[in-house]
Ligand SMILES: Nc1ncnc2c1ncn2[C@@H]1O[C@H](COP(=O)(O)OP(=O)(O)OP(=O)(O)O)[C@@H](O)[C@H]1O
C-alpha cells in the first residue's frame with residue numbers, strides 16, 4: 001500500500017511522455033527569474049490539455065542553450081530577467097532552425113515594449129495581470145501563427161522611428177506593421193541573416209533597457225536604470 | 241547680560257540704544273574745536289577777548305560747519321555699506337538665493353566687510369545647493385529601490401497568485417468559481433495598484449521615451465485616476481535638457497498636478513510646455529478655488545518644487561492666473577543654464 005501510494009505520487013509529478021505522443025502536443029518553455037511565477041506558470045500550463053512544459057529556466061542564457069538542445073514550440077518569457085533580457089532571448093530563439101514562438105510576459109507590457117517585441121520577432125506580449133485562460137489562449141493562437149501585439153500608437157511609433165537612422169526607418173515600419181519577415185526580406189532584397197542583424201541593431205536604439213548586457217553586467221544595468229537620479233550624464237555606456 | 245545686548249538691536253529693528261557713529265564723531269570734533277578756540281582766546285589774547293569776540297565767533301561757526309560737513313562726508317562713506325549689510329543680513333533668506341549687497345567694493349574697511357559678506361552668502365548658497373542636490377538624489381534612489389522591491393517582490397508574488405487562482409478555477413466545482421473570480425479580480429486590482437505606485441515612484445517613461453512622452457503619460461494618468469481632466473499642449477520636440485533637469489521638470493509637474501487634485505477642487509487643468517531657443521516654459525493652470533488668501537505657508541510640496549527649480553537654475557512662480565479663477569504655476573528654465581548644470 002505504502003509503496004503504491006508513493007508511486008502514485010511520483011507518477012503525478014513526473015511527466016508522462018507516453019500520453020503526449022499526439023502530433024498536436026505543444027511543447028512549452030518557461031523563462032522567469034522569480035520562483036513563484038515559474039511555479040505558477042508551470043502548474044497552470046502543465047494542466048492544460050495538449051500542453052506540456054518541456055523546460056523551465058531562470059535566465060536567458062540557460063534558456064537559449066536549452067532551446068538548442070530540445071524542440072520547443074512556444075516560449076513564455078519574462079522581459080526583465082537577471083542578466084540578458086527577454087528580448088535578447090527572443091532574438092536568439094527566432095534564429096534557431098525551427099524557431100519557437102515567443103510570448104513576452106511582462107509586468108510592464110506597454111506600447112513601447114510591444115514595438116520592441118515586433119522588431120525582435122515575438123509573437124505576443126502579455127501583461128502579467130492577465131488571466132490564466134488568456135495566457136493559454138495566447139499560446140494556442142501563436143502556435144497557429146497569429147501575432148498578438150497591441151497596435152502601437154502613431155505618436156509613439158513616430159517618436160521611436162525618429163531614433164533610428166534614416167535607412168532603417170522603412171524596415172521599422174514594416175516590422176511594426178507585422179509583415180512576415182520572409183516577405184520583408186524578399187521585398188527589400190536581403191538575406192534573412194542581414195534582416196536579423198539590422199533588427200538587432202535597431203533594438204539597441206529602441207529598447208527601454210538595452211538587452212546586450214551580459215549576466216556579469218547586472219549591476220551596470222541597474223546603474224543605467226538609475227540614470228534618473230541626478231548625476232553627471234555618462235555617454236550611454238551600454239550603447240557601445 | 242551679553243545675550244540681552246545681542247538681542248536689543250534686533251528687537252528694535254536697527255535702532256539700538258547706542259548713538260550713531262556720525263553723531264558721536266561730529267560731537268567729538270565739534271567739542272574739540274570749541275575747546276581749541278576757547279583755549280586760544282583765553283590763553284593767548286585774554287585782553288582782546290571782548291573786541292575779537294564777534295569775529296572769533298563767526299570763524300568758529302564756519303569751522304564747526306566745515307567740520308560737520310567733512311565728518312558727514314567721510315563717516316557716511318564708511319557707514320553706508322554697514323547699513324546696507326545690516327539691512328540685508330536681517331532679511332536674507334537662502335531659499336531665495338542671489339541677494340547681495342549692492343556695490344560692495346573693498347575700498348574701505350566697511351566695504352571690505354560687505355564684500356566678504358557677499359562672498360560668504362555665495363558660499364552658503366553653494367553649500368545649500370549641494371546639500372539639496374544630495375538630499376534629492378537620496379530621495380530618488382530610495383524611491384527607485386522601493387519601486388524595484390514592489391515590482392520584483394510584491395508584483396511577482398501577485399502574478400504567481402493570479403496564475404494559481406486561474407489553475408484552481410479550472411479544477412474546482414462550479415459553485416466555487418464565483419468566489420474565486422472575486423479573489424482573482426482583487427489580485428488583479430492590487431497588481432494594477434502595485435504597477436501604478438511603482439510607476440509614480442520611478443517614472444520609467446521619462447528614461448525610456450523622454451520628457452514629452454512622460455508628461456503626456458502623467459497627465460493621462462491624472463485624468464484616469466484623480467478625475468482631473470488635464471488638457472495638454474506640449475510643443476514637441478522638447479529640446480534636450482539633460483537628465484537632472486528633465487527629472488526636475490517632471491517631478492514639478494507631478495507635484496503641481498497632485499496639488500490641483502488635492503487642493504484646487506477643480507476637475508480640469510491645463511499643462512503647457514513651450515520653448516523658444518533660450519527658454520523652456522512649463523505652466524500648469526487649474527480653474528479651482530485658488531491659493532488661500534494669505535498666511536498659508538509653503539508645504540513640503542511647494543518647498544520641494546522651489547528647491548528643484550533652484551537646482552536647475554529655473555524660476556518658479558505660483559500665482560493666481562491673469563484671467564479667471566484658479567492657480568497658475570509657471571516654471572521658466574533658461575536653456576543654456578540647463579545645459580551647463582545638466
Ligand atoms: N492648485 C492649487 N489650488 C489651491 N491651493 C493650492 C494649490 N496648490 C497649492 N495650494 C495651497 O498651497 C499649500 C501648499 O502646498 P504644498 O504642495 O506645499 O503642500 P501640501 O500639498 O498641503 O502638502 P504636501 O507637502 O504633501 O505636498 C496647500 O496646502 C494649498 O493650500
Ligand SMILES: [Mg+2]
Nearest residue numbers: 498499541542
Ligand atoms: Mg502638495
